[in-house]
Amino acid sequence: MNGLTDxxxxxxSRIPLWLRLIGYELRKSLRGPVxxxxxxxxxxLNVFVMLTANAFPLRGEIKMLSGIAEKYGIRTEEPGYxxxxxxxxxxxxxxxEIAVEKExxxxxxxxxxxxxxxxxxxxxxxxxxxxxxxxxxxxxxxxPPSHPSVLSNPTTVLPDSNPQNxxxxxxxxxxxxxxxxxxxxxxxxxxxxxxxxxxxxxxxxNYAEFQxxxxxxxxxxxxxxxEQYAKLDERTEEIVSSGDHGALFFPGPMYKMxxxxxxxxxxxxxxxxxxxxxxxxxxxxxxxxxxxTAAVVYATRRGRRTAADKLLASLSASFLxxxxxxxxxxxxxxxxxDYGGLWNAPISSYFNMELDFPYLTWTPLTVxxxxxxxxxxxxxxxxxxAALSFVLSGFLKNSYYVFAGFALCYGLFVMLPSIVPRDxxxxxxxxxxxxxxxxxxxxxxxxxxxxxxxGKEWITLSVWSGMIGFAVLLGLKRFGRQNL
Amino acid sequence: xxxxxxxxxxxxxxxxxxxxxxxxxxGVYGLLAPNGAGKTxxxxxxATLLFPSEGEITYNGENITAMDARYRNLLGYLPQQFGxxxxxxxxxxxxxxxxxxxxxxxxxxxxxxxxxxxxxxEDVAGKKMKKFSGGMIQRxxxxxxxxxxxxxxxxxxxxxxxxPKERVRFRNLLTSLARDRIVILSTHIVSDVEPIAGExxxxxxxxxxxxxxxxxxxxRIEGRVFETYVEHDEAETFRSRxxxxxxxxESSRLKIRFLHEGEAMPGWTPVMPNLExxxxxxxxxxxxxxxKEPAK
Numbered sequence: 001m002n003g004l005t006d007x008x009x010x011x012x013s014r015i016p017l018w019l020r021l022i023g024y025e026l027r028k029s030l031r032g033p034v035x036x037x038x039x040x041x042x043x044x045l046n047v048f049v050m051l052t053a054n055a056f057p058l059r060g061e062i063k064m065l066s067g068i069a070e071k072y073g074i075r076t077e078e079p080g081y082x083x084x085x086x087x088x089x090x091x092x093x094x095x096x097e098i099a100v101e102k103e104x105x106x107x108x109x110x111x112x113x114x115x116x117x118x119x120x121x122x123x124x125x126x127x128x129x130x131x132x133x134x135x136x137x138x139x140x141x142x143x144p145p146s147h148p149s150v151l152s153n154p155t156t157v158l159p160d161s162n163p164q165n166x167x168x169x170x171x172x173x174x175x176x177x178x179x180x181x182x183x184x185x186x187x188x189x190x191x192x193x194x195x196x197x198x199x200x201x202x203x204x205x206n207y208a209e210f211q212x213x214x215x216x217x218x219x220x221x222x223x224x225x226x227e228q229y230a231k232l233d234e235r236t237e238e239i240v241s242s243g244d245h246g247a248l249f250f251p252g253p254m255y256k257m258x259x260x261x262x263x264x265x266x267x268x269x270x271x272x273x274x275x276x277x278x279x280x281x282x283x284x285x286x287x288x289x290x291x292x293t294a295a296v297v298y299a300t301r302r303g304r305r306t307a308a309d310k311l312l313a314s315l316s317a318s319f320l321x322x323x324x325x326x327x328x329x330x331x332x333x334x335x336x337x338d339y340g341g342l343w344n345a346p347i348s349s350y351f352n353m354e355l356d357f358p359y360l361t362w363t364p365l366t367v368x369x370x371x372x373x374x375x376x377x378x379x380x381x382x383x384x385x386a387a388l389s390f391v392l393s394g395f396l397k398n399s400y401y402v403f404a405g406f407a408l409c410y411g412l413f414v415m416l417p418s419i420v421p422r423d424x425x426x427x428x429x430x431x432x433x434x435x436x437x438x439x440x441x442x443x444x445x446x447x448x449x450x451x452x453x454x455g456k457e458w459i460t461l462s463v464w465s466g467m468i469g470f471a472v473l474l475g476l477k478r479f480g481r482q483n484l
Numbered sequence: 485x486x487x488x489x490x491x492x493x494x495x496x497x498x499x500x501x502x503x504x505x506x507x508x509x510x511g512v513y514g515l516l517a518p519n520g521a522g523k524t525x526x527x528x529x530x531a532t533l534l535f536p537s538e539g540e541i542t543y544n545g546e547n548i549t550a551m552d553a554r555y556r557n558l559l560g561y562l563p564q565q566f567g568x569x570x571x572x573x574x575x576x577x578x579x580x581x582x583x584x585x586x587x588x589x590x591x592x593x594x595x596x597x598x599x600x601x602x603x604x605x606e607d608v609a610g611k612k613m614k615k616f617s618g619g620m621i622q623r624x625x626x627x628x629x630x631x632x633x634x635x636x637x638x639x640x641x642x643x644x645x646x647x648p649k650e651r652v653r654f655r656n657l658l659t660s661l662a663r664d665r666i667v668i669l670s671t672h673i674v675s676d677v678e679p680i681a682g683e684x685x686x687x688x689x690x691x692x693x694x695x696x697x698x699x700x701x702x703x704r705i706e707g708r709v710f711e712t713y714v715e716h717d718e719a720e721t722f723r724s725r726x727x728x729x730x731x732x733x734e735s736s737r738l739k740i741r742f743l744h745e746g747e748a749m750p751g752w753t754p755v756m757p758n759l760e761x762x763x764x765x766x767x768x769x770x771x772x773x774x775x776k777e778p779a780k
Contacts, residue, residue, distance in 0.1 A: 302583075
């Protein structure tokens, strides 16, 4: 009678009893068509989202950008960058040689060449390329950032694969156009704006006041926001000092790759995993009552301790389903979008900025470490959700009620900040819930908006893990003394 | 020895059992009462699915709640509503229950084979149970209860769905098992209990009314059970005056077995009472009570 340490010391099976029992519980939840069908549907949906993303038609450019980062490195202070600028200048010289030969003009930027060709293709008269003020590098203090690159010009017509039918009406060969295109892509990085000045001039406190005004905060709530933005100001200095601000990245305004990966894809993955977690946990926890097998199962030697097996099975199933769904989805995603040279690019890079405020992480995070941290966070959140569903199942009649109960909890916790007074610091802390945390997966680990508190992720997860762990223990104890 | 000491069970304001005292040694015990009288509540307490509101249940002097897994290790239980996993085969299902009962696979495999043969399911051991008849399912239930060779075997309405041949075989099986264990058989079918029960326990008004051997119980109404013949047009009047226990059509008249507590009339033949007579007599006033146990 060793409880969880019971084992079968036989030649036929050396799997410990508790592990076998967890396996039985997993089998109960995963057999039947619902979970596999949902997983397949979610994967199809995720692939559909990837294929219909704005960046999908631009994946060739993304691959090219990634290749440039791979070849020259991502740091502007490193020798590779000097080489990139040299290669870019050489590319421009070659472009102008050919342009003079074929059109009798020169271009200051490769982007101007493409703008001019696009104009011709559209049947309009191209402006004098040397007179184009648009072609000048932007004032770094302007927000949002702009760039003369072909990449940021939505009217750019990209080269056709058939040189005889390239649509430009000029006698450039396919090879020449490909080369000019690469030069234009390199230009994005080679002709960088003064990113350091941009960060130094970033008025973080003004942004804090904007957020305070936007949400109508006052009192201690506003004080906390100001305090956090003051810390973020210091962190901005660190980012500049480390050189992360100028590191190469996919151009944010054009591709919005941070949003695509961390907001859209992780957002879908989080809610899909959540649905699977609650469904599987509800099914496992209430299985004996729904199949009317409770009287047999709970009168065996294992008895009420089967509930602990069910808890472990729920946590395992939630983790495995979340991990599986994330792994397959992200493998497909990175198969489509090449991140080869940019895995170590810092999220806080100027180039990653998509709107009017850069992504500023509280600690130095690269694409790789941000993704891994976000995935760990998602896994822990799903375990918390599984445990919460398990606790709810102790009070609710069947798995449908567990689902409804969880949805109610979710709604209440998401609504909490809207009913809490906005002059108390509790307004900030009311957002420290796993439900709120997963609403903005692209804003994790960074200072932005009002949910910018440094370390909010780990504070939230630690506190909730503790609370849910305690609730689970109480739930198991209660079940042990419950009339069935 | 399994003892029930002054056990009561309340569900909110409803008292399902009141101050029950019982003692079980090895042998077959028939727990007899109409549906809703509290049989299942008592059985569930013996199976540790319900906890007494007052009093305690002990096995060899030790509280069964405190014994926890040690007690349940001695227990085999077939609930009234036997649930099963319809997509499992009996083999798979019994393997799972054996694991819950802490049996190693080496122990479980031969035991499962033995029990499947005993309940005549060896030919369908690998078939999914969703295609099984009620009787076949009930036999799976009996097999799972006996998996761990329990010292205390509690069976709640075990013969439901069994055909007459299976019932006889099942009764014989229980008789052989009862030599060295406690077998508690809860039923409202008197004929299941009468031939095999060493003692019969009858519950009425949430209390134990009788606990005695079948013979002793039947003697309680000795001299009060008669048989007579009545014409069809007199039958209704007869039933309104006497408690009819059973009726049988014989030629143009009805042969009525009935209970009367006064002097015998001419034409009445006194007969030996049986347990069914006592059952009908005992519960003559009672409508079947609704099960007041809160729905789960």
